[in-house]
Amino acid sequence: MRPRLLLASLSAVISSTALAGGGTMPRQEGMLDVNGAQIHYVSVGTGIPMLLLHGYPLSGELFARNRDALAAADYRVITIDHRGYGQSVAPASDAGSLKTYALDALAVMDQLNVPQAIIGGMSMGGPITFEMWRTAPGRFLGMILIDTLANPAGIVEQNIWKGMAQKASTFGPQSLAPELLKDMLTGDTRARRPADALFLTGIVSQASVAGDVAGATVLATRPDSIPTLKTITVPTLILEGLEDTVYPPEFSVKMQQNIAGSKLVIVPGAAHAAIYEKAGAMNAAIIAWAKSIR
Structure with missing residues (x-):
């Protein structure tokens, strides 16, 4: 059985988060019936909606520091957990696909009464974001692309993801953590902040085997989204960890060159999970950029 928090059994939970100034911040958390799946979400704050999509094989808790x-x-x-990840549950009939992940995210927006949002995706969340744009561009106020790329997977990468699926099927989701942590966090962070590695390991271990296989398949077979880049007409921010070895900065530079008016921010001392590893710098970059979307 996958680890579950007691919150997963609740249809909705309303609480509040303390602010530095002593006030409170509205927080909503619960499960939504979405396209045959149970999707876990967290909503914090008020104002312009910002939907953030996690990468493989993580959960919405990737954005715990954001x-x-x-x-x-x-x-x-x-933030949401894609079906089969975190606290979300996928039906046996549809463990997940690029289209399903995109439709799930759009359905969550519908159920939370969010007509438009700034939509961002990290790693696998990037192809999902592109699929959402192709499906419903009118739902976007802006776009954030985090340590991701628009290119399809080459032969070597395809086989890496096939290997991940096979390992998860054979040894369980937790077995993927050692394969991934060396790329998610820099060596310095792993040595000096072991709690960061433990936190991400816990998230990886929450995924289901079916979710791991479905996500790996999505990454191995993702379409070429480079033509999509030229169609993006909303303000776009591209965030990249300088030491990302999964999708290195060259891919972000290429996206920036193909999305008119986009902004690229490369953060030193950060690897693939830069949004968590260097959350302070990433948050500052997002806030500075998003001021233009009012």
Whole structure:
């Protein structure tokens, strides 16, 4: 059985988060019936909606260090666990696909009464964001692309993801953590902040085997989104860890060159999970950029 928090059994939980100034920040957390799946979400703050999509094989808790900071800057930050990840549950009939992940995210927006949002995706969340744009561009106020790329997977990368799926199937989701942590965090962070590695390991271990296989398949077979880049007409921020070895900065530079008016920020001392590893710098970059979307 996958680890579950007691919150997963509740349809909705309303609480509040303390702010530095002593006030409170609206927080909503619960499960939504979405396209045959149970999707876990967290919504913090009020203001312009910002939907953030996690990468493989993580959960919305990847953004644990971003939600409150961004909400304090007057955004309503919404994170979800894709079906089969974190606390979300996928039906046996559809463990997940690129289209399903995109439709799930759009359905969550519908159920939370969010007509439009700044939509951002990290790693696998990037292809999902592109699929959402192709499906419903009118739902976007802006776009954030975090340590991701628009290129399809080459032969070597395809086989890496096939290997991840096979390992998860054979040894369980937790077995993927050692394969991934060396790329998610820099060596310096792993040595000096072992709690960061433990936190991400816990998230990786929450995924289901079916979710791991589905996500790996999505990454191995993702379409070429480079033509999509030229169609993006909303303000776009591209965030990249300088030491990302999964999707290195060259891919972000290429996206910036193909998305008119986009902004690229490369953060030193950060690897693939830069949004968590260097959350302070990432939050500052998002807030500075998003001021133009009012």
